[in-house]
Amino acid sequence: MGNATHEGFWKDAKGNLVAPENVRESDKLADEVVRDLFAEAKNINAALVAFKQKALDDIRTHLALVVEKYDVKLRGKKGNRVLSTFDGSIKVTINIQDRIRFGEELVAAELLINECMAEWTHDANPNLRTIVEKAFQADSEGKISVYRVLDLLRLQIDDERWRKAMKAIQDSIRVIDSKEYVRIYTRDENGEYQALSLNIAQA
Template identity: 50%
Template sequence: MIEKTIPAGHWQDAKGRLVPESQIKTIDKMRDELVRSLMAKAEVVNKVIAEFKRDAFAELAAFVELSVGEYDVKVGGTKGNVSLLSFDGELRVQRSIQESISFDERLQAAKELINACLREWTVDARPEIALLVQDAFRVDASGKIRTGSVLALKRLDIQDARWRRAMDAIGEAVQVVGSKSYVRFYKRDSNGAYQALPLDIAAV
C-alpha cells in the first residue's frame, strides 16, 4: 500500500481530497483532535484488556493443571468450563468455552427420516403437530439453521427406529466450526447473589 504524502499546511478529508488548513473550521479541528485523543486512550485500554485476558487464561489453566495433578491426572489444553470460588465464597471467576456449530449434509438425511415419521404419525392428527417439529429446521434471518432448535429434538423421548436414526444423523452431522473463550468475574452482593463485574465498556 502506497502512503499518500500530505503537503504541509493541508489536511486530507474523508474523500481523500487535500484541504488547506486555513479553510478548515475551528470546530472541525477540535472534533478531529477529540476523536484522535479518545482513540489513542481506547487503544491503550484495549491493549491492557487483551494482556489481562491472556494472563487470566494462562493463570487459570496453570491452576487447573496444578489442582488435578494431585490426582495424577493431566488435562490437555485449556478446553472446558471452570468455576473457581474464593475461600469465603464471596468472589467467583468463571472460564467458559462457547463453541460455534453447524451441520453437514447428513442433516438432510435426518430431516427426511423425521418427515417420514411425521407423515405416518399425522395421518389422523392436526397438521400443526408436524409444523411444530418441522419448525426446528427453519432458518434464521441470516439464512442459517437454528442449531439450538435442531438439537432440542434429540431431547424428545421417541423410540421409533426411524426417529432414533434421525437423531443419530443429527448427532453425526454436528461440526464445530469455531469457539470463543470467556472469563467472567462475579462478586456476591448483600443479598447473597453473584453480580457480574462488567468489563464490557457498554455495560460499565
C-alpha cells in the same frame, strides 16, 4: 484533524476526496469524537485481551501446582474450571464453548423429519410443527440456527424415522473451534452471585 489527508481533503465512505469547506462542521466534530472514542476503546480492548490471557495463565499454573503437589483429580468437565476465594465471596470460572456447524447429514435429517410431519399432519401438535419448521429456517445469511436444531434432540418421539433423523443430526455436528471464556462473579447482599461485566456492551 481526524479524517483529513495531508492535502487537507476529507475522504468520504466511498473513498472520494472532499474539500474541507464542503464538509459540515457537525460531521467534522462527529468524526473527531468517534476517532477519539475508538482510540480509547482499542486500549481498553487490548487491556481486556491481556487480562484474559493472564487469568488463563494464572489459573492453569495454579491447577498444575495442585495436581503436582497433591496428585488429585480435577473436578468438573474437561476445560471448565472454577476457583473461589476462601470466604466464597468471589469466584472465577473458565468455560470452554465449542463453535459448531452442520455437515451434509443434516439434509437427511430434514428429509426424514419432513416425512414424519407429512404423515402426522392432522394429529401433530401445532407447537411441535412450529418448533420443527423454525429449526430449519435459514437467516438472511443462509445460516441455520445451531440451537434450534439441537433443541430437536430433546424431543422424545417414538418413531423409527425420527430416531434416524436425530442420529443424522448428531452425525452432522462438526466442531469448528473452541473458545475459552473467563467470568468473574461476586456475591451480593442476598448471597447471590452476580457477574462482573467485562463486556463493554453489557457494562
